[in-house]
Amino acid sequence: MMSTPEGVGIPDVERDTTGEKLAAVRTLGAGAPVLAFDVGGTDIKSALFDVNGTALGLRRTPTPTAEGDRTAVIIERLGVLATELRAAHPDVVPQAVGLVVPGIVDADAGIGVFASNLGWHDSPLRDLASARLGLPVAFDHDVRAASWAEHRLGGARDYADAVVLVIGTGIAGAVLVGGKPYTAGGYAGEIGHSPIADGPECACGARGCLEAVASAGALARRYREATGVTPDGAKDVIARAAAGDQAAADIWSSALDALTLSLAQLTAVLAPQAVVIGGGLSRAGGALFDELRARLEARLSFHRLPVLVPAELSGNAGLIGAALRARELT
Template sequence: MSTPAPPSPVRGSVLAFDVGGTDMKAALQDGSGNFHSLLRMPTPRDPARPGDAVVKEVAALSQRYAREYPEASVQALGLVVPGLVDEHTGTGLFSANLGWRNYPFAQRLREETGLPVAFGHDVGLAGEAEMRLGAGQGLRDAVVLIIGTGIAGAVFCDGRRVLGGGYAGEIGHAAVPSGTLCACGAHGCLETVGSAGAIVRRYTERTGRAAAGAKEVLGAARNGDADAAAVWADAVEALADGICHLAAVLCTEAVILGGGLSQAGDHLTGPLRRAVDSRLSFHRRPGIRVSVLGQDAGLRGAALHARGLTESPL
C-alpha cells in the first residue's frame, strides 16, 4: 500500500503586501504562518496615478509568486497602506506622503488578480498583529505607535481596535509646540519632529550634512555631535508630548513602539520613559514597550486580514 505524499508546506497560502511611505514589503505566507520569498523594494510612485502604481506592482508580484509556487493554491491577498483608509469599502481615502485620494484599492486588485482582497490600514493591522502575536498579548487597552517616515497609532480600547471611520489613531498629526509645516497641510504636527524622516530632515537642515537615516543621526549624537543630540532630544520630547495626550485621553496600559525608530531600543525608550513620567501627574503611566514583530508587523497584519477571508485562519 502506497504512502500518500505529505501535504505541500505552502498549500493554503495567502499573499501579504505592506506598502509604506518609503519601502514596500511582500511575502507569501503558508498555512503554518511561515513567510516565503520575503521581498523589500522602494514603494512604486507615479505622481499622476499613485494608486495605479501600487496596484500594478502588487499584481506583478502576485504573478511572480504564482510562478515560483505553483502548488501554493493562494486563497487570498492582504494589502495594507498608509494614510486614511476605509477598510469596509477597500478605499484609500488619502495619503499625504504617497498622494492618492479615494482610490479603490480592493476593487482594482480583485480585477487585476482574481483573488479575494483584504484591505486595511498599515498601522491598524500591524497593531492587530502585535496585539494578537506580539508585545500586546494580554493587554486590552493599548496603543501601537509606529514611527517611521511618519507617525500613526493603532488604538485598542477594551480589546477592540478603534476605527473612527478610518480617522482614529492619527496621533502623528496632533500639534506639538515644536512642530513645523507638515505634508498634510497643517502646521505643528508631531511627525514633523518625532518621526524618523523628520530626524533626518531636521539634522540636514541644521548642519547642511545629509544623513542616510535616523540611525546615523543617533550614532552621531552618541559620538558627541551636539546638533545630532539636539535633534534626537527634540524628537523624544515631541514623542513624549504625544504619548501623554494618549495617556490623558485613553488611560492606556501600554504604548508599543514599532517602525524603524523603535530599533533604537534603550536609546529611545529610556529618555522617552523619563520624559513621559515627568509630564504626567495623576494619570496612569503607560508602559513603554517595543514591538516583538518588528518590521514584519505590517506583513503579519496583512496576512491575518487575508486569512479572515478564507476557511483556514491560523
C-alpha cells in the same frame, strides 16, 4: 505624511537584483494559505503564506511609478507578483488576499481615501484588487494592520488597550481598544499629525505636528538645518548627542520632550496599557525607551502609566497584518 514610516538607514535585509528578499518572519500559525501585500510609497512587500503560516517568497520590490494616481499600475503589479508567487509554489493555493496601504484608509468600504505619495483619492482598491486577483481581498491601513499583527503575535499581545507608534521617516500610529483596532472611518491614530507645539510647519499643512519635530526624518533634517552637516540618519544624530555634540543633544532632547508630551496626552485621554513603538527610531533602544519612561513619569501625576515596549515584528508587521486580515476571510 501619513505613510508608513520606513527604516532610517539601518538595512536589515540583503538587496538583490530581483527585489529584496526579506528575512523570515514570525509564522502566523495554522490556517488557510493567503497572499499578502504591503504597498508603500517606495516598495511593495509581498509573500504567500502557507497552511503553517510560513511566509514563502517574501521579498520587497519597487512600487511602480506613474503620473498622478498610481492605482492602476499598482493593481497590475499585484497581479504579476501574485502570478509569480503561485507559479513558484504550485502546491500552495491561496484562498484570499490581504492588501494594506498607507494614508487615510476606509477599510470597511475598501477605499483608499487619500495617500499623498501614491496619488489616489477615493480609490476602490479592494474591489480592483479582487477583480485582478480573482480572490476575496481583505483591505486595511498599513499601520493599523501592523498594530493588529503586534497585538496578535508581537509586542502588544498581552494588552487589549494599546497604542502602536511607528517612528521612522514619519510617525504613524494605531489605537487598539478592547483588543480591536479603533479606526473612526480611517481618521484615527494620526499621532504623528497631532500638534504638540507652535512649529515647525509640517508637510501635511498643519504646524507643530509631532512628526515634524520627533520623527527620525525630522531629527536628521533638523540637525542638517542647525549645523549644515548632513548626518547619517537619526541614529547618527543620537550617537552625536551621546558623544557630546550640543546641537545634536538639543535636537534629540526636544524630540524626546515632544514624544513625551504626546504620550502624556495619550495616557491622560486613553490610558492604554501599553504603547508599542516600532520603526527605525525604536532601534535606538534604551536611549529612546528609558528616556521616554523617565520623562513621562516626571510629566504626569495620578495617571496610569503605560508600559513602553518595542515592536517585535520589525519591518514586516504590516505584511503579517495583511496576512492575518486575509485569513479572517477564509
